[in-house]
Amino acid sequence: MDQERRQFYRIDQPVVIDYKVVSSDEVAGSSQPYQFNVSPYFLLQSQLAEIDSESQHLIYKIGESTPHLATYLQQLNKKLDLIASTIAGTDLDLEHSHTQTINLSEGGLSFVTTEAIPMESYLALKLVFPDNGLGLLLYAEVQRCSEVDSGYELGVSFMLMPESCRTLLARLILEAQAKNRKRLVE
Template identity: 70%
Template sequence: MDQDRRQFYRIDHPVVLDYKIVSEADVASSSKPYQFNVSPYFLLQSQLSGIDAECQHLVYKIAESTPHLATYLQHLNKKIDLIGRTLADSQLEVDSTHMQIINLSEGGLSFTAEEALELGTLLAIKLVFPENSLGLLLYAEVQRCEPKEQNFDIGIAFHKMPESCRTLLARLIIEAQARERQAQLHG
C-alpha cells in the first residue's frame, strides 16, 4: 500500500461503500464480484464510460478528416450519457448509512470499518459515487488495518481490476483534482 501511495495520486472522496469477505475461489472464478444484489443499471455508467474510453481515439481520428461528423458523434455520445445517467440515477441505491469519505487512488482505497480485518483478507467491494451516478464492483485485498478511535482504518489494494475500471477511476480522480483546483482559485 505504501508503494501505491507513491505511485498513484490520492483524493478524499464521498462514496457509499459496502464490502463482503470472499474466498480465493470466489475471486478466481470471476473478475467482477457477484456477491451483491444490484440492479441491471448499477454498472451502466461505468460500462458506458469504458466504451467511451475505448472509442475516444477513434473520435480524434474522425475529427482530423471529418470534423462535422466528429461533432455529431460527440453530441450523440452526450445523449447516450444523459439517458444512461437518468436510468442509473433512478436505480442506484444510495444508502446514506454507508456513506463515508474514503481516500481513493487507482490502486486502492482506505476507509473506516467497525470491525478489524486481517491482512490478506480478500473482499468484494461495492462502491457508489452518487454525484456521478456511478457504481463499481471490485475485488480487493486488505493491506492495512489500524485501530482508529472506536473503529478501524482499513487500507485495501484492488485485486484483478479490469483496465476499464482503472481508467474510470483515473478519470474520476482527475475530475476531482480539477474541482479542487477550481475551488482553490475561486475560494
C-alpha cells in the same frame, strides 16, 4: 503497500461503499465480484464510460476531417449519458444509502468500518460514486486495519482489477485533480 501506494495519486472521494469478506477461492473464481445482488443497470455508467473512453480518439480523428459530424456525435453521446444516468440513478437509490469519504487511488483505497478485519483478508467491494452514478465491483486485500474514533480504518489494495476499471478510476482521479486545481485558482 507503502511503496506501492505512493506510486498513485490519491484523492478523497465521497462514495457509497459496501463490502463482504470473501475467500481466496471466490477471488480466484472471478475477476469481478458476484457476491452482491445488483441490477443490470448498476454497471451501466461504468460500461458507457469505458466505451466513451475507447471512442474518444475516433471522435478526435473524425473532428479533424469533419468537425460538424464530430460535434453531432458528441451531442448524441451527451444524450446517451443523460438517459443512462437517469436509468441508473433510479436504480441506485442513493437517498437511503450512507455516503462516506474514502481515500482512493488506482491501486486501492482506505475507508472506515465498524468492524476490524484481519490483514491479508480478501474483500468484495461495491462502490457507487454519487456524483456521477458510476458503480464498480472490485476485489481487494486488506493491507492495514487501524483503530480510529469511529471504528476501524481499513487500507486495501485492489486485486485482479480489469484494465477497464483501472482506466475508469484513473479518469475519475484526473477529473478530481482538475476540479481541485480549478478551486485553488478561483
